[in-house]
Amino acid sequence: xxxxxxxxxxxxxxxxxxxxxxxxxxxxxxxxxxxxxxxxxxxxxxxxxxxxxxxxxxxxxxxxxxxxxxxxxxxxxxxxxxxxxxxxxxxxxxxxxxxxxxxxxxxxxxxxxxxxxxxxxx
Amino acid sequence: xxxxxxxxxxxxxxxxxxxxxxxxxxxxxxxxxxxxxxxxxxxxxxxxxxxxxxxxxxxxxxxxxxxxxxxxxxxxxxxxxxxxxxxxxxxxxxxxxxxxxxxxxxxxxxxxxxxxxxxxxxxxxxxxxxxxxxxxxxxxxxxxxxxxxxxxxxxxxxxxxxxxxxxxxxxxxxxxxxxxxxxxxxxxxxxxxxxxxxxxxxxxxxxxxxxxxxxxxxxxxxxxxxxxxxxxxxxxxxxxxxxxxxxxxxxxxxxxxxxxxxxxxxxxxxxxxxxxxxxxxxxxxxxxxxxxxxxxxxxxxxxxxxxxxxxxxxxxxxxxxxxxxxxxxxxxxxxxxxxxxxxxxxxxxxxxxxxxxxxxxxxxxxxxxxxxxxxxxxxxxxxxxxxxxxxxxxxxxxxxxxxxxxxxxxxxxxxxxxxxxxxxxxxxxxxxxxxxxxxxxxxxxxxxxxxxxxxxxxxxxxxxxxxxxxxxxxxxxxxxxxxxxxxxxxxxxxxxxxxxxxxxxxxxxxxxxxxxxxxx
Numbered sequence: 073x074x075x076x077x078x079x080x081x082x083x084x085x086x087x088x089x090x091x092x093x094x095x096x097x098x099x100x101x102x103x104x105x106x107x108x109x110x111x112x113x114x115x116x117x118x119x120x121x122x123x124x125x126x127x128x129x130x131x132x133x134x135x136x137x138x139x140x141x142x143x144x145x146x147x148x149x150x151x152x153x154x155x156x157x158x159x160x161x162x163x164x165x166x167x168x169x170x171x172x173x174x175x176x177x178x179x180x181x182x183x184x185x186x187x188x189x190x191x192x193x194x
Numbered sequence: 195x196x197x198x199x200x201x202x203x204x205x206x207x208x209x210x211x212x213x214x215x216x217x218x219x220x221x222x223x224x225x226x227x228x229x230x231x232x233x234x235x236x237x238x239x240x241x242x243x244x245x246x247x248x249x250x251x252x253x254x255x256x257x258x259x260x261x262x263x264x265x266x267x268x269x270x271x272x273x274x275x276x277x278x279x280x281x282x283x284x285x286x287x288x289x290x291x292x293x294x295x296x297x298x299x300x301x302x303x304x305x306x307x308x309x310x311x312x313x314x315x316x317x318x319x320x321x322x323x324x325x326x327x328x329x330x331x332x333x334x335x336x337x338x339x340x341x342x343x344x345x346x347x348x349x350x351x352x353x354x355x356x357x358x359x360x361x362x363x364x365x366x367x368x369x370x371x372x373x374x375x376x377x378x379x380x381x382x383x384x385x386x387x388x389x390x391x392x393x394x395x396x397x398x399x400x401x402x403x404x405x406x407x408x409x410x411x412x413x414x415x416x417x418x419x420x421x422x423x424x425x426x427x428x429x430x431x432x433x434x435x436x437x438x439x440x441x442x443x444x445x446x447x448x449x450x451x452x453x454x455x456x457x458x459x460x461x462x463x464x465x466x467x468x469x470x471x472x473x474x475x476x477x478x479x480x481x482x483x484x485x486x487x488x489x490x491x492x493x494x495x496x497x498x499x500x501x502x503x504x505x506x507x508x509x510x511x512x513x514x515x516x517x518x519x520x521x522x523x524x525x526x527x528x529x530x531x532x533x534x535x536x537x538x539x540x541x542x543x544x545x546x547x548x549x550x551x552x553x554x555x556x557x558x559x560x561x562x563x564x565x566x567x568x569x570x571x572x573x574x575x576x577x578x579x580x581x582x583x584x585x586x587x588x589x590x591x592x593x594x595x596x597x598x599x600x601x602x603x604x605x606x607x608x609x610x611x612x613x614x615x616x617x618x619x620x621x622x623x624x625x626x627x628x629x630x631x632x633x634x635x636x637x638x639x640x641x642x643x644x645x646x647x648x649x650x651x652x653x654x655x656x657x658x659x660x661x662x663x664x665x666x667x668x669x670x671x672x673x674x675x676x677x678x679x680x681x682x683x684x685x686x687x688x689x690x691x692x693x694x695x696x697x698x699x700x701x702x703x704x705x706x707x708x709x710x711x712x713x714x
Contacts, residue, residue, distance in 0.1 A: 083345040083382050091352065095366050125337060152340030153333060177343035180351050188365065 073191050074098040076117035078108035078134065079150070080126040084176075088121060091180055092187070105129030109137060116142065119191055121183075124151040124161045132164055139169035146190040148183070152176035218304040219293065224248045224263060227301070236308060238282065249304055253279050253286075262290040263302055270299070276309065285313040323519075334524030334535065338393055345386040353379040397536065408548075410444045410571055413452050413501060415602060415693055417478050420456045422645070428464055431471045438478045440601050445501050445568040449693075451544045452503075458537040459505040459564050466509025466562060475506040480570065495551050495567055504565035512556040520554070541566075586701040588614045589708065591638035594629055596620035596654070597670075598646045606641075609697055615704075623649030623657070630661055637665060639704065643693075644671040652677065652685050659686045666707045670695055 075097045077088045085101045092099045100115060102108035106129040108122065120138065124131035135147055149165035153175070162173040172186050210217065216233035218226050229244045237244060237252055250257045258277070265273040272291035279286055286306045293301040356371045369375075421436045428434055456476070463474045481502045483495045512520065519525050523539040545552050545566055556562035593615050597603050600621065607617040618635060620626045623646060630637055640658060644651035655667045666688040671677040682690040688707045691699060 081341045081345070083386055084341060084348075086382065087345060087348040087352070091348075094369060152337045152344065176340040177347045180348045181355075184365070 073119070074100065074115070074117040075187065076100045076102065076108060076112055076120045077122075078102045078105060078120065078126070078131070079123040080104055081123070084123070087180070091184060095184055095187070097187075105131055105134035109134055112138065112142070112145075117145065118194055119146040119148065119187060121148045121150060121187075124149055124165060132161070132168055135165055135168045135170055143169075144194075146171050146194065148172045148174060148186065148190070150174045150176055150178065150183075213305075214307075216306040216308075218244075218249060218306075220249055220263070220302040220304055222299065222301055224250065224302070226252070233306075236282075236284075236306060253306075254281055262288055263304070266290045266292050266302060267299070276313075284308055284310045323522075335393070335397065339390065342386045342390045342393075346383050349379045349382045349386075393536075408446055408448045409696060411447050411449055411452075412442065412444055412605075413447065413449075413503065413568070414438050414440065414442060414478055415599065416449050416452050417456060417476065417503065418599070419645075419693065420453050421476055424457075424460050428460070428474070431469070432464060432467055433473045434460075434476070435473060436476045438476070439480065442478060442480050442501050443499070443570045445548070446571050447548055447568065451547070455541050455544045455566065456503065456505070458541045462537055462564075463505055463507035463509060463562070466507050466511070468509070470509075472508040474508075475504075477504050477506075478502070481567070483567070495553075499570040500567040501570050502565050502567055504563060506561065506563040508561045511558045511560045511562055513558050517554060517556060586613060586698055587705045588701075589704060590614050590616075591708065592616040592618065592635050593704070594618045594620050594626050594637055594640045594642075596623070596626045596640065596646065596651075597643040598622060599643075602643075606695070606697075606700070610700075613701060622646055623651075623654035626654055627657055627661070630658065630665070637662075639666045639668065639707065641668045641670065641700070641704075644669055644677050652682070652687075655682075655685050655687050664711070666711050668700075668703060668707060 073096075075092050077085055077092070077099060078101075079085050079088070080103050082103070085103065089099045089101055100111055100117060102111050104126045105122070108120070109129070112120065122131045122134055131149060131151070135149065138145060138147065147170045149162060149170040149172070151161045151165070151173075153161065162175060165173055171190055174183055174186075210228075211231040213230055213232055216236040217230045218233055219228035221227055225248055226245050233244065241247075241252065244252060248257075249263075250261070260275065260277070262273045262275045270292055272289060274287065274289040276285060276287050278284075285308075287309050289305045289307075291303045291305075292299055293303055353376065356369070356375065359371075360367075417438055418436075421434065421438075425434050460474060460476070467474070479502055481500050482498075483500055484497055520538050521542040523536050525538075541564075542552065544550075548568055550566050550568045553565045553567060554562065593610060595603055595606050595610065595617055596619075597606075598621055603619045603621065607619050610617045616635070618629050618637070620629060623642070626640055626642065629635070630640075640654075642651045642654055646654075649657075651669045651671065655669065658665055658667055667686070668689045668691060669677070669682045669687045670691045670693050671682070677690075688711065689703045691703060
């Protein structure tokens with residue numbers, strides 16, 4: 073199973089990559105939505121974990137585009153909140169088609185369990 | 195008072211009463227001789243009579259401290275002022291004009307426009323903007339801190355899970371843990387902690403709570419070093435041009451903050467240009483601001499001499515509405531045009547701490563220019579070098595002062611000579627080595643810059659130590675240079691000074707090095 077992680081925070085990318093690799097997944101990483109989308113087109117993943125507030129192409133835009141081109145892919149949105157209030161972004165991600173949402177800081181164990189649960193359905 | 199009346203023409207009275215503004219005609223003693231209908235409407239109905247009263251009795255009870263009539267009397271022309279009149283519970287825009295008869299001042303025309311509603315709306319807008327800015331700031335800080343916490347807690351969690359050597363909730367056996375893995379997790383936590391520390395410092399700078407270390411400095415070396423650093427960091431699609439005047443004077447400033455201000459301005463310019471090809475121009479120059487030239491500036495500046503640091507870009511530019519909000523922390527236009535984070539808010543904080551003014555010009559599609567006006571201070575020499583030098587530690591040895599910036603060599607050589615030293619100037623490492631090898635002088639110490647063409651300060655120090663192991667070397671290094679005090683000492687450097695060099699620090703350091711060298 074392949075997971076694509078998109079986040080502009082380098083340390084967060086390292087953390088998620090390490091965790092998902094230990095759990096036995098193949099992992100690709102991208103530092104913004106535009107690169108993430110490009111990577112997905114070249115090498116489709118089964119699940120995408122994406123941050124929401126990023127330069128170049130924000131997560132909401134990325135989710136909207138991905139949902140259009142790949143309706144079956146599982147998406148988890150993660151966010152540390154933002155300029156118009158933390159509560160505004162994650163529900164918007166759900167509305168655009170994210171399967172699950174996680175507010176940062178999150179429990180990495182719960183995130184991993186959620187990844188497994190979503191991939192078990194596929 | 196008949197000469198003040200217009201002859202009682204009915205037409206004149208109609209016009210007078212048709213005016214929306216309250217208009218009073220006053221005599222020289224500020225007594226009302228005529229009032230239009232709007233004046234009666236503006237003033238409380240409890241006033242049974244207006245005519246004959248002094249204007250301030252009607253508007254303020256007591257004589258006004260900022261009486262616009264005084265200005266009219268002294269200058270002979272009209273004068274306008276916004277005044278709060280708590281007696282009436284109103285804000286008024288009062289305009290006073292002189293009334294002449296045969297070139298002799300015989301009275302005044304006093305008009306008042308009620309701007310209370312306008313003023314209240316403006317206050318409400320300012321308040322709403324403040325609240326908006328605070329909520330944007332809180333959101334921005336929360337976002338950054340949540341990311342930092344995510345990294346700290348995530349790494350701590352992983353470390354615990356790996357230390358336990360258990361399958362646990364992760365549902366998979368963790369790879370074996372080695373010392374280097376523990377170090378990696380700790381390093382990630384440490385980096386996140388440092389990012390949090392940086393963030394706190396930025397917030398404090400923005401809110402002007404940090405203690406700064408300000409002194410008289412010439413900013414050109416700081417700017418040159420920062421430009422050197424920026425040249426290696428800005429994307430290749432962006433051309434960085436610098437025009438730095440060589441002979442600008444001193445400002446009273448914290449060098450670290452000047453460095454930060456330029457970095458923030460350039461980061462902003464890089465973001466404004468984005469993926470496009472573009473140019474960033476950095477200039478430093480002296481400018482004399484006079485009343486005549488001040489109208490081209492977006493901000494009011496007192497007349498005087500300034501050192502102006504400006505950064506001009508060919509980026510997307512900003513509208514007037516955006517320009518009004520660029521210093522709000524974490525302000526974003528949401529369309530990728532402006533996303534200032536704390537950068538411009540910090541810049542504004544720095545400018546305020548330096549009594550500097552930021553002048554911004556921009557239009558959508560036409561780039562932007564930020565110019566920081568730092569008030570110039572009297573130079574070291576103008577303040578009386580002898581007095582300043584009198585308190586510094588002196589010596590009589592022979593020193594080589596090496597730097598590829600001719601202006602700096604000249605200035606420091608001159609100051610060191612005031613302290614009693616014989617100074618041999620050098621523009622490169624090769625020149626220093628030539629001085630030592632030709633043995634025309636007995637050299638007692640070398641003071642050198644780190645960044646020089648062909649040979650760095652550290653390389654020079656190594657070469658010197660080979661020729662004359664006990665010759666003391668002081669290394670001066672800027673912000674963007676990868677030299678730490680520790681690495682300098684490893685190379686046998688006797689002392690390390692961060693640029694820009696403070697003359698007092700240099701004087702003390704020279705004596706300390708000689709003292710330590712003589713006791714070794």
